[in-house]
Amino acid sequence: MPTSLLTTRPAAPHAAGKQRIAAAVEAARAELLDLSHRIHANPEPAFEEHQAAAWCAETLRAHGFEVELPAGRLATAIRATRRGGRGGEAPRIGILAEYDALPGLGHGCGHNTMASSGVGAAIALAAIADELPGVIVFLGTPAEERGSGKQFMIDDGLFDGLDAALLYHPCDRSHVDIAPLASIDVEVVFTGLQSHAASDPWKGRNALDAMILLFTSVGLWRQQLRPSARVHGIIQEGGTAANIIPDRTKAWFMVRSDDDADYQAMQVRFRQLCDAAALATDTRAEVTFSGGSRTMRTNRILAERWMANAAAYGIEDMGGDASYGSTDMANVSWVCPAIHPDLAIAPFPTPGHSIRFRDAAVTPMADETVLMAATIVAQTAFDLFADPTLVEAAWAEFRASEPSGG
Ligand SMILES: [Zn+2]
Ligand SMILES: [Zn+2]
Structure with a gap:
């Protein structure tokens, strides 16, 4: 990993301001790493991140932010704002942080590092707020792993007026481009x-037979799917005793594709497979789709600033991953200019959503990445605060890349 935050000269332009940001992050080192470690030791799944949200809010309040918790309908969503000393409403730069864990695994996606680095970026900007126009907007975004919490926050108006949305995500490689699949959760009963x-x-009428048929159908369906499509599930209820014909079974599936039209068609087809399994077994199928996430529109203007700021610390962009999961940050990328850069917290290859990745998320390498991510996120925000034409350029690109007909 890269060189010291205190001795490295940040990327131009505004290197002096960016140096003060790096120093502010370094000054908050103990506070930020303690936050990361506490969240890691107390993993909370989607929509239940009460402790993590409270800890982030507490730190932000201590650094002069006005904090709303809950923000909007989600009990664990945060909006914290701090006005720049130069006044005005623009720009409003969003610093996002996720903090949900994976059920049964803990922080196998390393979101503890996102929470603390997001808080770190916000408080580093707060440290130089006197020189900033506009508003620093921290958004604590629940339920990334399931449920697409950011979409609820978008629907609740919490992204209204935002000029850009920045975050960092942990990985075993460093890169700014991602190509997440559009994804939706499906509950089948x-x-x-x-x-x-x-x-x-x-x-009897056997609800487990229906479930087995559905998994068999999905398995056969895979041969006809595009290489980038994914469909995968688990059985959550499979009956209660071998000597009772099961009257209820339940599964949780995810349906994903990198192609929007294909993604829509897959959902229709999946529903047909459920109905077919019910028909064959004389049972009833209830199919509930929820928590959709979209494909990502990476804003090139923001991505270039990120890469320049990262390169100053010796972080080379290794290019996008060959395959990717899904993220509700993609939904944000359809609302305002956004990026979803990844920084390594573990040596390559360390698979995400694994015990190894979970354990990596509190190593010294992960800790240094927390501080580095906070610095680069805040410096990229600083580029936007300092230069209104950069914000305009990001929006010009956003509008130009909008698919015709909305
Ligand atoms: Zn994640
Ligand atoms: Zn994840």
Whole structure:
């Protein structure tokens, strides 16, 4: 990993201001790493990040932010604002932070490092707020791993008026470009009828048979799917006893594609597979789609600033990953100029969503990345605060790349 935050000269322009940002992050080192470690030690799944949100809010308040928690309908969403000393409403630069963990795994996606680096970027900007126009807007965004919390926050108006949205995500490589798949969660419940599995099984209707048929259908369907499409699921309820014909089974699937039209068609087809399994077993299927995330529009203007600021610390952009999961940050990228840069917290290759990645998220390498990410996010924000034409250019690109017909 790169060189010291205190001795390295940041990227032009505005290197002096960016140096003060790096120093502010370094000054908050103990506070930020303590926050990262505490969140890591207390993993909370999507929509239940009460402790993590409270800790982030507490730190932001201590650094002069006006904090709303909850913000909007989600109990664990945060909006914290701090006005620049030069006045005015523009620009409003969003610093985002995720803090949800994975059920049964903990912080296997390393979101503890995102939370603390997002807070770090915000408080570093607050340290030089006197020289800034506009508003620093920190958004604590729940439920990235399931449920697309950012979409709720968009619908609640929490992204209204934002000129740019910045964050960092941990990875085993460093790069600014990502190509997340559009993704949606599907809950499938089959309802049948119980009966004794030995004395009178013919009186029952087997909801587990329906579930097995659905998994078989999905398995066969895969051969006909595009290489970039994904469909995968787990059985959450599979019956209660071997001598009872199961009257209820439940599964959680995800349907994903990098192509919007394909993504829509896959959802229709998936629903048909559920109905077909119900028909074949004389059971009833309830299919509920929720928490959709979209494909990402990486803003090149912001990406170039990020890469320049990162390069000053010796971070070479390694190019996008060959394959990627999904993220609700992509939804934000359809609302305002946005980037989703990744920085390494672990040596390559360390798979995400794994025990190894979870354990990596509190190593000295991850800790240094927390501080580095906070610095580069804040410096990229500083570029935007300092130069209104950069904000205009980011928006010009955003509008020009909008698909025709909206
Ligand atoms: Zn993640
Ligand atoms: Zn993840």
